[in-house]
Amino acid sequence: MVKAQVKRVVLAYSGGLDTSVIVPWLRENYGCEVVCFTADIGQGEELEGLEEKALRSGASRLIIRDLKEEFARDYLFRVLRAGAVYERKYLLGTSIARPLIAKHQVEVAHEVGADAVAHGATGKGNDQVRFELTYMALDPRLKVIAPWREWDIRSRQDAIRYARERNIPVTATEKSIYSRDRNLWHLSHEGGPLEDPWNEPEEGMYLISTSPESAPDEPEYIEISFESGTPVAVNGVTMSPAQIINHLNAVGGHHGIGRVDLVESRLVGMKSRGVYETPGGTILMAAHRELESLVLDRDTLHFKDLVALKYAELVYSGMWFSPLREALDAFVDSTQGPVTGTVRLKLYKGNIIVAGRTSPFSLYREDFATFGQDDVYNQSDAKGFINLFGLPLKVRALNGLPVSGLEMPKPDYSRFKRD
Template sequence: MISKPKPSVKKVVLAYSGGLDTSVIVPWLKENYGCEVVCFCSNVGQGDEDLTKLEKKAINSGASQLICHDLREELASDYIFPMLKAGAMYEHKYMLGTSVARPLIAKHLVEVAHEVGADAVAHGATGKGNDQVRFELTVMALDPRLKIIAPWREWDIRSREDAIAYAAKHNVPVTATIKSIYSRDSNLWHISHEGGILEDPWNEPEESMYQISTSPESAPDEPVYVEIEFETGNPVAVNGEKLSPAKIIEVLNAIGGAHGIGRADLVENRLVGMKSHGVYETPGGTILLFAHRELESLVLDGQTLHYKEMMAIKYAELTYNGLWFTPLHEALDAFVNSTQGPVTGTVRLKLYKGNIISAGRKSPFSLYREDFATFGQEDVYDQSDAEGFIHLFGLSLKVRALNGLPVSGLDMPKPDYSKFKRD
């Protein structure tokens, strides 16, 4: 295999978390590209060490400066809530916590590159995962002139153990150890866990692995009720208290986590073609998605609701695959937003030992009318009308039966070609 020549780079902005991978990338970039390294960190609700320590760590590793942006509210309002309104969930379980944050981080990575006059950006995503695609597609969409450096696709480090050894050699302090390694990604929406014993999908996750949720067995013996208020599809209040988008998620994370809500164990199909085993904790998100669906069931007509459910699969796929800044994603957002006008009201839920139970929903735009549904009201619904409807609805079935055709197309009789005359 012929290695490609390295591009000439004067200044690179590195998406920096202070974790193992990005910590060793700083000295590696300086050694291999001879460029200035600017570290960019984003606060997406991961609860990392304070910025003073992070800045010191970046500078000591060889970076010229550290730039930080607080993206929590932007993540919640402009990325998570649109995804919530779409009802997106990947492969029935994954609530796209990592996926939805990557385009936002990459967007600000590009903005910082413009601010400091960098000609390249770099990230710590591996060559086996999805994040490399999410970061790089965003950069390509927003500024294709920027060079992209992905060290995991270039260097001879092939494992986290190798990275730990490299960090020790360059006096870069890291928290990961060879004995017990979990690869985690945490933000306002969720925390994910990969690696360690999870590399064998037969293994049950260790209880000590979980960070923000208690086990259903250890959850309180008494249920808790929570009310969530929505305006045009967006959550705006919890238990009657108006809160910012990020704060709503934080509050529901605490409530849901305490009651064992939001754990998901998934063998998923990565974009790059392989399967991976991940465990996710998304307590607040699980509550919000459940509540949003309950309200939609009350206010959306059947055709719109059913079509939206199909669209949610595509929305989740686009988000998972890093195609956030694309025309199709914009078009899907336009459709979703057009459906959310009546999604206004309040949902009451009961949380109990890992379960979410609907305990009530109301809306000024409710399509449910007891007087329409009752069997005793004839001025709105005349039951005799149903006869003609059923005749028309089942007409194709009737014609098929009259022709002597089986219900299944697999057992069709062979046609009698003697009945057909040639011209």
């Protein structure tokens, strides 16, 4: 039964089980032409044979755009400069990719004259929100089709059966246990044994990082150079944004860097458990933080940490194309001018150890910080500062207010009374 009047729909297509099944489902239920769109954001071999697979599934064409440099420059490096980390661990690899994919999906819809867009996100996850908020921000006129919220397919087995009945080429089997998402920034793992948070991840699950136990016994030193908060070179060799991330993924993965096991709070209200491999991103985050500690004043650095929490929340929630994110970026950009210099790191068995940092805008002055004799800091000045800084504590004590649950004796002011 045809559900609605849709002439042409652009599907965000990965070639996996879900989107392969969605192609014929859209044709059967909406009676429309299906144009598949794939964003190349660093999936690698996952793109091989994709066009043939899309056409055999019933799509009229497949459009692939190479977005790796745009992804790194305009999305990943913005997250890096903001210092955005979700719930203390997650470097937002999947979250930040969705608005970029959806943005180009909308552009393709305009180019091919489509009146609808579709995605393969489930009704339980965060991605449905990220895709649809982007559609809403960029062209709310487009009809949005989310098959997982409409169809009768309820399991991986159902989807495989549906594909086989229609001779749709899929490589998934019922024995596949992990749901993965891969791009330039990370590789995520969900499902299977990971659904029990007590289970330790199996070593065979990891694909781009060596276990710390098996990593080289000798450390490796690397130097990362920044210009106004943006990475520009590794070990003195200038590279493009995507090249830097690719290079650090290889180096970091070799040394067991960037593994994260996280039980996170999904936007839709439930908890989920994911394991992430983000070698290059973890190295860049560490280097960027070290350089900021050298060049940003205390108040700016501390306030930027507060901004980073909100920034991460916006990215995770799909609010990339929002006025607040744009406003926060204006603040972040204003802080990054002096974040120029080089950080030296030592990589060793899953650890990132800071070995040095330098910047022409360093606020660190050895003549100010030295414990030896100096002419720029009069230590006796500290007495007046401490008296003023601690004045609220002094007043609290004089008023007999409780301290750490202990009752303090109330002072007797009678002797100060005038006759």
